[in-house]
Amino acid sequence: MTSARLLAIVLAFGITGSASASTYTVKRGDTLSAVAARFKIPLKALVAANKIADPDRVREGQKLDVPDRKAAMVAVAKPIVAVEPAGGAGPPSHEVKPGETLSGIARRYGTTVAELQAINGLSNADAVRDGKKLKLPASAAAPPVVTPLCPVKGAGKFDFSNSFGAPRHGGRRHAGNDIFAKRGTPVVASVAGTLRVVRGSLTGLGYEIDGDDGVRYYGAHMDSLRAREGRVNQGDVVGTVGTTGNAMGTPPHLHFEVKPGGGASIDPYSLLRSWCR
Ligand SMILES: [Zn+2]
Incomplete structure (x- = not known):
């Protein structure tokens, strides 16, 4: 693991660090990967959380910070820093994503x-296209690590509870958390990324954002749509809180899910606790 990449993960932990769960004291015969397996977290999350230079060398009695599992899954979903490792690979670069501008x-x-x-x-500022690798000045600062926003504007920690996994009609389980708010409250993009509108009998009017951080964010039951599909910036208003889909007859809320790498939903509760205050 290069130091740049390690730094990326350490930085990523900064955003969810408040969710750090516990400490563990290394016992004789423990390996780092065994400890990671015991807590069901990726090895690199454990390495990053403890700034360990050589994962093969942990000593008996050493105290390890064990990051919260969900936070760890999100943090290692993809290193958030886009600058490539400096070591020998040439100058840092940036791959242009759809909708990005040179400015x-x-x-x-x-x-x-x-x-x-x-x-x-480049002679023309419009000449950047998707997928093009731009060289960056050697001095280019790593982009600031972005903390996702609470998807419901103004929502606080008392507006949702951890109902992830709760049984639902038809043998389903609740795959997210519900954030309650007055009808019409703005729903905002938690991170910058690509927005897709989702419509269905359960979702009602919903959205999916494939975030630049490699995480997919999904929201459901909106009454209205205020954004266009495609590129959105963090904080852009996507729509408004409502009761469409199978939320009909319930108090207005945004059903919200977090899917690292676009895969299965994880329990978003500890993340929401740090984003919605
Ligand atoms: Zn829900």
Whole structure:
């Protein structure tokens, strides 16, 4: 693991660090991967949380911070820092994603459009296209690690509870948490990414955002849609809290799910606790 990548994960932990769960004292014969397995967290999350340089060397009696499992899953879903490891691979670079602009990229890395154009030999600021690798100035700061926003504007910790996994009609289980709010309260994009509108008998009017952080965010039961599909920025209003789909007849709420890597939903409760205050 390169130091840049390790740093990325350590930084990622900063955003969910409040969810750190417990400590563990290393016993004779323990290996780091055995400890990780015992707590059902990825080894690299344990390594990152404890800033361990050599995972093969843990000593008896050493105290390890064991990160909260859900936070760990999100944190290692994908390193959030887009700057490539410095070691030998050449200068840092950035791969252009759909909808990104040169000025947006420049802002993100603390540089200017002119400098990016000069380094990359671009004569036209419009010449960036999806998937193009832009060289970044050596001085480019790693982009700030973004803390996701609470998906319901103004919601606090008393507006939801942990009902993840609770039984639902038809043998289903609740795959998220419900954030209650007055009808019409804005629903916002938790992170920047690509928005897709979801409609269905259960969802009603909902959305999915494939976040730049590699995590998919899903919300359901909105009354109205306020955004277009495609690129959204963090904090953009997506729609409003309502009761569509199978929320008909319930108090208005946003059903919200977090899916690292677009896979299965994880219990979002500890994340929401740190995002909605
Ligand atoms: Zn729900």
